[in-house]
Amino acid sequence: MMTLMINGLTHQLDADPDTPLLYVLRNDLKLNAAKFGCGLGQCGSCTVIVDGKAVLSCVTPLLLLEGKQVTTLEGLGTISEPAPIQRAFMEEQAAQCGYCIAGMMMRAQALLQKNSKPTDEEIRTELEQNLCRCGTHMRILRAVRRAARLMDTAELSPGNQGSVP
Amino acid sequence: MNAPVILDRRRVLMGGGALIVSFSLTAAFAQDQAAPVATPAPKPPGSLATTPYLDSWIRIDADGSITVFTGKAELGQGFKTAFQQIAAEELDAPFASLKVVTADTQLTANEGYTSGSHSMQDSGTAIQNVAAQVRGLLIAEAAKRLELPAENLRTEDGAVISPNGRRLSYGELVAADMLHVQAQANSRLKDPSTFKVMGQAVPRVDIPAKVTGGAAYVQDIRLPGMVHARIVRPPGYGAELIDCDTSTIEKMPGVVKVLRDGNFLAVVAGKEFLAVKAMNALAAAAKWKETARLPKQDDLANVLTKLPSQDSTIFERSNPAVVGRKTIEASYTRPYQSHGSIGPSCAVAQFTDGAMTVWTHTQGVYPDRQGIAQMLKMPPASVHLIHVEGSGCYGHNGADDAAADAALIAHAMPGVPVRVQWMREQEHAWEPYGPAMVTKLKASLDENGKIADWNFEVWSNTHSMRPGGAGCMLAAQHMAQPFAVPAAKPIPLPEGGGDRNAIPIYTFPNAHVVHHFIPEMPLRISAMRALGAYHNVFSIESFMDELAVAAGADPVEFRLRHLDDQRGREVIEKAALGFGWRKGQKAPSDRGFGFAFARYKNLAAYCAVASEVEVNRETGRPRLVRAVAAVDSGQVVNPDGLINQIEGAIVQSMSWTLYESVTFDDTRITSIDWQTYPILRFDAVPDSIDVQIINRPGQPFLGSGETGQGPAAASIANAIADATGKRLRNLPLTRKRIKDAIDA
Numbered sequence: 001m002m003t004l005m006i007n008g009l010t011h012q013l014d015a016d017p018d019t020p021l022l023y024v025l026r027n028d029l030k031l032n033a034a035k036f037g038c039g040l041g042q043c044g045s046c047t048v049i050v051d052g053k054a055v056l057s058c059v060t061p062l063l064l065l066e067g068k069q070v071t072t073l074e075g076l077g078t079i080s081e082p083a084p085i086q087r088a089f090m091e092e093q094a095a096q097c098g099y100c101i102a103g104m105m106m107r108a109q110a111l112l113q114k115n116s117k118p119t120d121e122e123i124r125t126e127l128e129q130n131l132c133r134c135g136t137h138m139r140i141l142r143a144v145r146r147a148a149r150l151m152d153t154a155e156l157s158p159g160n161q162g163s164v165p
Numbered sequence: 166m167n168a169p170v171i172l173d174r175r176r177v178l179m180g181g182g183a184l185i186v187s188f189s190l191t192a193a194f195a196q197d198q199a200a201p202v203a204t205p206a207p208k209p210p211g212s213l214a215t216t217p218y219l220d221s222w223i224r225i226d227a228d229g230s231i232t233v234f235t236g237k238a239e240l241g242q243g244f245k246t247a248f249q250q251i252a253a254e255e256l257d258a259p260f261a262s263l264k265v266v267t268a269d270t271q272l273t274a275n276e277g278y279t280s281g282s283h284s285m286q287d288s289g290t291a292i293q294n295v296a297a298q299v300r301g302l303l304i305a306e307a308a309k310r311l312e313l314p315a316e317n318l319r320t321e322d323g324a325v326i327s328p329n330g331r332r333l334s335y336g337e338l339v340a341a342d343m344l345h346v347q348a349q350a351n352s353r354l355k356d357p358s359t360f361k362v363m364g365q366a367v368p369r370v371d372i373p374a375k376v377t378g379g380a381a382y383v384q385d386i387r388l389p390g391m392v393h394a395r396i397v398r399p400p401g402y403g404a405e406l407i408d409c410d411t412s413t414i415e416k417m418p419g420v421v422k423v424l425r426d427g428n429f430l431a432v433v434a435g436k437e438f439l440a441v442k443a444m445n446a447l448a449a450a451a452k453w454k455e456t457a458r459l460p461k462q463d464d465l466a467n468v469l470t471k472l473p474s475q476d477s478t479i480f481e482r483s484n485p486a487v488v489g490r491k492t493i494e495a496s497y498t499r500p501y502q503s504h505g506s507i508g509p510s511c512a513v514a515q516f517t518d519g520a521m522t523v524w525t526h527t528q529g530v531y532p533d534r535q536g537i538a539q540m541l542k543m544p545p546a547s548v549h550l551i552h553v554e555g556s557g558c559y560g561h562n563g564a565d566d567a568a569a570d571a572a573l574i575a576h577a578m579p580g581v582p583v584r585v586q587w588m589r590e591q592e593h594a595w596e597p598y599g600p601a602m603v604t605k606l607k608a609s610l611d612e613n614g615k616i617a618d619w620n621f622e623v624w625s626n627t628h629s630m631r632p633g634g635a636g637c638m639l640a641a642q643h644m645a646q647p648f649a650v651p652a653a654k655p656i657p658l659p660e661g662g663g664d665r666n667a668i669p670i671y672t673f674p675n676a677h678v679v680h681h682f683i684p685e686m687p688l689r690i691s692a693m694r695a696l697g698a699y700h701n702v703f704s705i706e707s708f709m710d711e712l713a714v715a716a717g718a719d720p721v722e723f724r725l726r727h728l729d730d731q732r733g734r735e736v737i738e739k740a741a742l743g744f745g746w747r748k749g750q751k752a753p754s755d756r757g758f759g760f761a762f763a764r765y766k767n768l769a770a771y772c773a774v775a776s777e778v779e780v781n782r783e784t785g786r787p788r789l790v791r792a793v794a795a796v797d798s799g800q801v802v803n804p805d806g807l808i809n810q811i812e813g814a815i816v817q818s819m820s821w822t823l824y825e826s827v828t829f830d831d832t833r834i835t836s837i838d839w840q841t842y843p844i845l846r847f848d849a850v851p852d853s854i855d856v857q858i859i860n861r862p863g864q865p866f867l868g869s870g871e872t873g874q875g876p877a878a879a880s881i882a883n884a885i886a887d888a889t890g891k892r893l894r895n896l897p898l899t900r901k902r903i904k905d906a907i908d909a
Contacts, residue, residue, distance in 0.1 A: 016438070023438040032385045033378035035556075037507050038589040039441075042839040045507055074378035082377060089376045093368060093805055096813055097241025097557030098375035099508045105376065127847040131839060133507045134241055134557045135816030137850040139809070 002062045006031075007075030017063035022046045025057060025072060033073035033102035037131070044130030047103035048072050054110040054126075073102045076109065084150035085109050085143075094143035096134030104130050108144040112151055120145075207350040211290030212236065216274035219302075220344040222295040223252065229323050229336030231256065231263045233292055236276030237284040238268040238528055238552040239371070242870050243806040244284045246369045248292050250802055254363040255296030255355060257320035258335065265370075268530040268552035278529035278631060280560070280692060281660060282769050282868025289802065289866050297352040299344060306338045357800065357862035364860070366805035371554075383526050383553035384511045388582035391513070392421055393437040394574050395444035397430040398591055399643070401455050401833040402689065406430060408452040417443050424577055427645030431574050433583065444588075457831040460687045466498045466603045466895075469624050472683045479658060480668040480678035487674035489609020489617035493715055495708055496605045497894045499700040500826035501598040501688050503842055508556025509592035510563030514571035515582040521548045521575065525568035526555025529631065533565050536632035537572045540641040540648065548572075559817070561631050561691035562596045563587055569638035590837040595639060598827050599693030600626040600686075602663065604704040608673075614716035616727060618675035621705070625663025626686050627653040628696035637691075655682040656696070660766050666698035666875060669705055670764050671727035688827070688834075694814075695874035698765060699821070702875020703882065703896065706761035710883045711892060719748040720760045720883065730764070732797050735859060736771040737762050739795035743857050744775035755780055756790065757888025761879035765872035770798035771859075772872040774815060778884035785904025787885055789819050789851045792877070797859040798869040807869055808856040814873025815854055820845035822878040825897050 002013045006029060015024055020039075025031045025048070034057050037045030041059040048057045049071040077083030082090065085105050095101045104127060111118055111126045118126070123144050132140065208214045216222070216236070224232045233252045239245045245265045253260040266272055268279070276288055300320055307325035308315040310333065318325050324334045357364075374381045399406070411423040414432060419439035424431045432447050434440035460468040513524040521543060527533040530550035538545040550568070558564055571585040587595075603624040611617040635641035636648040656662030664680035693699075713723035721741045728734055740746075741760065752758045757780070762773040776792040794811050801807055824843055828836040836842035878896075886892045891906035 015436075019438045023436075026384075027387075027437050030387060031378060032380050032382075035382075035508060036384065036586065037509075037556075038838060040589060040838055042589075043507060072378065073376070077377065079373045079377050079379065082373075086376045090368065090372055093372060093809065095241075095369070095372050095375055096243070096809060097507075097554070098372065098381065099241075099506075099556035101375055102378065124847045124850065131507055131844060131846065133505055133559070133817065133844065135813035135820075135845075136809070137816055137845075137847060138812055138854050141847075141850070 002066065004062065004065055004070060005068065006070045007072060013062070015062060018061045020058050021048070021060045021062060021065060021070065022057040024062060031072050031074050035099055035102060037100070037103070043100070044107060045100050045103040047106040047130065049106055049110050052110065052113060054107040073105055084154050085112070085147040088143045088147035088150055092139050092143040092146055094136060094139035096136050100130060100132045104132065104140055108147060112144070112148055116152060117148060209348040209350050210294055212274060212276050212287040213291040213294055213348045216291070217347040219295050219299055219346055219348055221274050222292055223299050223344065225299070225335050225339040225344070227336045227339070229262060229334050231258055231335070233263055233265045234273045235265060235288045235292065236268050236274040237288045238279040238530070239554055240279060240528065241554070241557040242284065242810060243369050243803065244289070245371060246367055247285065247802040247806055248289060249370060250362045250365070250367055251289055251293045252296045254360055255293055256300050258323040260362055260367065262323055270530050270534050270550045275531040278532065280528055282765060282870045282872065284868065285802065285866035286769070286868050293354065294352040295348060297354050298348055301353060302343060303335055303338050306340070306343065307333045363802050364804070367803055369806070381554060382508070383513065383524050383555050384508060384586070386513045386524055386553065386584070388513065388515065391582040391584055392433050392435055392578070393440040394431050394433045394571070394583050394585045395440045396570050396585065396587070396591065397432070397444055397448045397451055398595055398639070399428055400453050403458055404428070404453040404455045406451060407454050409447070410450050411447065414443055414447045414450060417446060422578065423447065424574055426573070427643055427647060429573065429640055429643040431570070433574060433578065437586070455832045459829045459831050462829055465500060465601050466496070468687065469601060469603050469683060472685050474624065474681035474683045475655070476679060476681050478677065479664055479680050480676060482673065482676045484674035487611060487617045490612055491715060492607065492609040493711060494605070494607035495711060495894055496603065497700070497704040497707060499602045499703070499896045501601045501690070502693065502821055502825050503593060503598055503827055503836070504559045504562040504596055504693055505842065505844055506556040506558055506562050506592060509587040509589055510567035511555060511584070511586045512567040512571035513582060513584045514568070514575035516575045516579050519547060521572055523548070523550050523568050523572050524553045525550055526553060526558065526564045527568055528558065528561065528564065532631060532633045533568055536565070536635045536638050536641070537569055540569060540635035540638065541572060541576050560599070560693040561629070563592050565632050565637070566595065566639040569640040573640045593837045593842055594834040595689070597630055597689045597691035599699070600628060600663070600690040602697060602700040604700065606704060606708045608708065608712055610712060610716050614718055616671070616673050616712060619669060619673040620677045621667060621669070622679040622681060623663055623667050623697065623701060624681040624683060625697055626683050626690050627655055628662035628665070628692050629656055630691040653684050653686060655680070659768060661697065663697040664701070665696045665766055666701040666705070666763060668767060670730060670733060670767055671724070672729050673727065688829070695765070695871040698763070698871065699818070699874045699878060700896070702761070702763040703822070703878040706763065706876065706879030707882050707892070707894065710886065721746055722748060724760070724762055733762065733764055733771050736773045736795045736797050739857055739859060740773035740775050740793055743795065743855060744793040746775055752777060752887060755782060755888060757884040757886065759880040759882065759884030759887060761876040761883060763872070763875045765868070770796055770867040770869040770872040772796045772811065772876050774873065774876040774880040776880040776884045778881055778888055780885060780888040780903060782907055785900035785902070785907060787823055787898065787900065787903055788849055789881060791851055791853045792880070793855045793857070794873065795857045795859060796869060796872065797861060797867070798872070799861045799864040799867040801858055801860045802866065804858055807858060810869050811856045811873045812854050814871070815877040816845065816850065818874045818877035819881055822881050822896060823898055
């Protein structure tokens with residue numbers, strides 16, 4: 001049995017400690033956002049946030065996560081109450097197939113949580129670990145810039161943070 | 166239902182006599198294959214020609230909710246939203262009151278494959294005409310009930326409205342079989358100037374779920390009691406399993422089953438990660454006999470041109486009065502390239518009471534059903550395929566194979582839902598690649614700097630080995646009683662496969678185009694976005710620049726000099742204007758400008774791309790700085806969707822063009838992940854891409870999903886040539902090749 005904090009809730013999980021977090025998120029907790037892309041830590045489609053940092057869940061075993069806070073895209077907001085990053089991706093229509101998008105958003109979220117006004121260069125450098133095959137990159141960049149602006153505005157109105165610590 | 170019917174529509178058509186409608190129902194065809202031979206009788210447009218009943222496309226419930234059915238599969242192109250817009254527009258129904266159901270062998274029309282940029286043209290056209298005809302039937306029914314002339318009635322917001330404001334909702338009006346009638350050849354379509362929904366950048370219906378963790382993909386399906394399967398593929402093509410002790414694997418914790426059928430090897434576990442562990446153990450236990458049968462990777466052009474080929478002259482024009490003075494020739498090559506889907510293929514299958522259900526991200530549920538039924542020796546009617554989105558495929562990736570894998574395993578485990586997830590290295594090593602190609606061009610200029618004669622030869626495999634038969638699926642090929650891979654066939658013109666876009670759109674007084682179709686396939690290949698058009702347009706449009714240089718002409722002006730097609734000219738002019746293209750303009754130091762143009766298949770959307778590329782002369786590294794594209798895809802349904810497709814095409818084509826080639830030794834594919842098959846990352850993304858649309862209200866929809874691939878490639882190649890003074894003709898245009906050319 002492993003104990004994990006995911007999206008603010010404690011979960012008791014019946015899984016071997018070497019199990020990568022991704023399988024637990026997708027199968028045990030039925031969370032869809034983090035995706036299996038390579039299982040090798042090369043593409044970023046499985047990206048989640050652990051203690052404020054973007055982490056590749058496909059190569060992160062459970063044993064490294066005890067006592068840590070895991071946040072997935074589901075933990076940021078919902079369709080009816082989207083977080084700024086989610087609103088920004090909707091408003092910019094920043095997806096084609098969308099398979100890579102959840103991972104992109106989580107890496108961008110982690111960046112914006114520590115740097116609320118990143119330069120274009122900083123956004124590109126941060127996202128370099130994540131692959132998109134449809135060629136939606138221009139829109140993803142626009143959406144991250146828009147999310148930064150939205151989060152800036154949200155900070156002025158408490159209770160609308162849309163981010164989990 | 167397929168027999169011609171005699172239909173008395175007096176019930177619904179005011180004053181109309183008995184109307185006899187009948188259409189021949191040819192079998193639906195794969196879109197990579199030839200279009201069917203035109204029948205003489207007038208037939209309704211798009212896919213209505215093969216699926217003529219209105220209620221195959223649109224159903225209205227008593228509560229007014231409207232369902233639109235398409236046999237095409239949403240692959241991330243966004244057409245689900247576009248179809249909903251089309252139907253809402255022609256029905257005069259609120260956009261939100263509609264929903265679109267996509268490819269499903271029990272629910273939708275058989276529209277073959279979702280490919281060849283055909284979805285808007287086939288399915289979109291059908292839906293538009295059906296919606297218009299359904300609206301007509303609803304008005305007629307209201308006219309009958311209200312005892313008013315139909316022309317006095319109008320429609321709005323899902324209802325027919327009388328002059329005095331009486332409102333009859335579509336739900337009230339629709340009766341049991343009202344829509345179970347065959348389409349008429351002609352529809353009273355709306356005047357495009359009155360469009361309210363079509364032509365608008367309506368946000369995509371699928372994006373909210375995709376950005377909030379909603380279930381959106383086949384990978385997200387979780388059925389009660391579902392088990393997880395992994396395949397152990399052979400290490401290379403033709404490898405044979407000579408020994409495998411499965412007993413220790415069967416005893417591993419959580420393992421439910423190990424399945425061996427000839428060279429097909431799979432393991433099933435209750436939990437997914439245990440299946441992965443068991444797969445690794447099984448792979449270690451398996452002993453294979455491998456054959457060295459792959460060609461020399463660094464000599465592909467020679468290998469291909471020396472293979473036996475079936476040669477045909479596909480275009481010939483002659484005007485002996487025009488003679489060239491100056492002749493140049495060049496050869497261009499393209500390597501094998503991967504679709505490179507970010508999500509490896511996945512499928513879920515369940516075999517219950519003699520019936521097989523498969524959830525799959527195939528591009529063709531009907532042809533895939535045929536293949537799976539044949540593999541399992543089941544009647545096709547007992548096999549049900551449901552399309553569920555996967556990761557973007559850009560053609561024939563592992564989707565169909567994963568569906569067959571899941572079906573084969575589920576067949577051996579009756580009642581149990583089986584989920585098969587391919588691993589990254591399996592997708593990279595086993596997907597059918599975009600075929601390697603060689604082109605040879607030779608042309609002469611006359612004394613006025615115009616092309617006097619043009620010779621183009623292309624060597625290529627087919628560009629479609631999609632299922633239909635089981636022999637196109639890996640599982641069926643690997644079974645103990647295997648299905649043979651069917652003989653390859655060229656895809657006939659006018660769409661073509663290896664010769665897609667081989668015939669120039671330009672007008673030359675003398676022209677000769679030869680297609681060398683190579684039946685033998687050294688690597689597993691099939692359809693990849695744009696098929697042969699990617700390399701043929703790259704070749705033609707690179708060579709046009711080489712000729713422009715030889716003629717001392719501006720590349721844009723040189724193209725216009727040879728182009729009669731008015732819509733093509735406008736696209737070129739718009740892209741040039743948007744880019745700020747000026748004759749004789751020099752790019753900043755270490756940068757180059759490039760231009761290219763094509764009309765996809767010479768019959769779909771027009772696209773021109775102007776680009777600025779920066780080349781680091783020390784490292785050879787190229788970077789696309791900015792691109793401006795113009796596109797004409799006929800009547801625009803969703804401008805933002807169209808822009809998204811063209812932006813994506815430019816970025817993806819840039820990745821193919823600058824970085825990508827499948828690698829292999831004599832027995833195995835060696836590009837098996839993102840390190841060994843690198844693609845574009847964010848550091849190489851341009852500063853800007855500007856896509857400008859030429860809308861053609863009332864004109865047919867022209868497919869746009871693949872129109873950007875060729876022009877983007879050639880535009881970048883031309884910009885590199887402009888920046889370096891060196892012409893690169895072998896794809897990909899890697900930094901090493903550029904550096905070598907600079908240093909040469």
